[in-house]
Amino acid sequence: MSGRLSANGIVLIIATALCSGIGITTLKAGLAADPIRLGLFGAGAVIYGAGILGGIALIGKYALSIAYPIVVGSSLAVVAVISATALAEPVTPLKLAGTALIVIGVAVLVRPTPGLDESRSPDRSSAATRRDDRD
Amino acid sequence: MLTAALLYLAYGFLNAAAMGAVKRATGMLAAREHRGAIATFAAGGCLYTGALVALVVLLDSGDASTVFPIAIGTAVLATTAVGARFYAEPMTAHKLTGTLAVLAGIALTFLDGAPQ
Numbered sequence: 001m002s003g004r005l006s007a008n009g010i011v012l013i014i015a016t017a018l019c020s021g022i023g024i025t026t027l028k029a030g031l032a033a034d035p036i037r038l039g040l041f042g043a044g045a046v047i048y049g050a051g052i053l054g055g056i057a058l059i060g061k062y063a064l065s066i067a068y069p070i071v072v073g074s075s076l077a078v079v080a081v082i083s084a085t086a087l088a089e090p091v092t093p094l095k096l097a098g099t100a101l102i103v104i105g106v107a108v109l110v111r112p113t114p115g116l117d118e119s120r121s122p123d124r125s126s127a128a129t130r131r132d133d134r135d
Numbered sequence: 136m137l138t139a140a141l142l143y144l145a146y147g148f149l150n151a152a153a154m155g156a157v158k159r160a161t162g163m164l165a166a167r168e169h170r171g172a173i174a175t176f177a178a179g180g181c182l183y184t185g186a187l188v189a190l191v192v193l194l195d196s197g198d199a200s201t202v203f204p205i206a207i208g209t210a211v212l213a214t215t216a217v218g219a220r221f222y223a224e225p226m227t228a229h230k231l232t233g234t235l236a237v238l239a240g241i242a243l244t245f246l247d248g249a250p251q
Contacts, residue, residue: 079204091200
């Protein structure tokens with residue numbers, strides 16, 4: 001478990017965020033068509049599934065406090081941009097504020113507790129980050 | 136609105152349970168318990184599929200840019216609740232702050248146009 005992101009980790013984060021965002025918007029595009037476009041819907045489900053697998057790989061490889069907020073934040077940004085441009089969904093200040101608060105809340109929630117998390121699992125999160133910093 | 140709230144809760148808790156199953160399966164795989172790991176991975180896959188069904192129902196009646204942030208926020212809160220209830224993870228000050236921020240974000244996004 002590493003606290004620092006390697007180049008491969010950054011690529012995996014970008015791929016995971018893109019898969020989640022594109023998967024959700026493709027699912028929505030398939031559902032919004034009349035009649036429902038099963039091909040688009042199926043493609044969305046497969047792409048979203050790839051995003052879930054990417055997320056599982058990231059959480060297994062990197063400290064939760066680093067990988068999770070980045071994946072959540074970037075996935076939400078991708079969904080906001082694609083849904084506004086491709087699906088013509090309205091982007092309101094209330095929606096943007098709500099999404100920003102969720103991302104900030106997730107980042108605060110998964111931040112390791114000093115002392116507590118280190119004593120519970122010394123090989124994870126902040127302890128791992130410190131070890132990496134020394135190296 | 137009640138149906139939508141229940142679907143978000145279903146998505147959140149199914150997602151949290153699926154994540155727990157996959158984490159457990161990974162541990163089993165490391166301990167070379169291959170049969171148990173496959174069964175637990177399969178259970179995780181079923182739970183993820185259930186979560187996806189709830190998400191699809193929500194997406195059918197709401198904007199992607201509204202449904203997805205609320206679903207993600209609910210999943211994070213469900214994971215925190217499961218951790219506190221079943222793994223005795225303490226609710227520290229920063230966890231409480233994060234929970235309140237996520238709840239406020241969900242409320243704002245929900246007000247903006249969640250499925251009716």
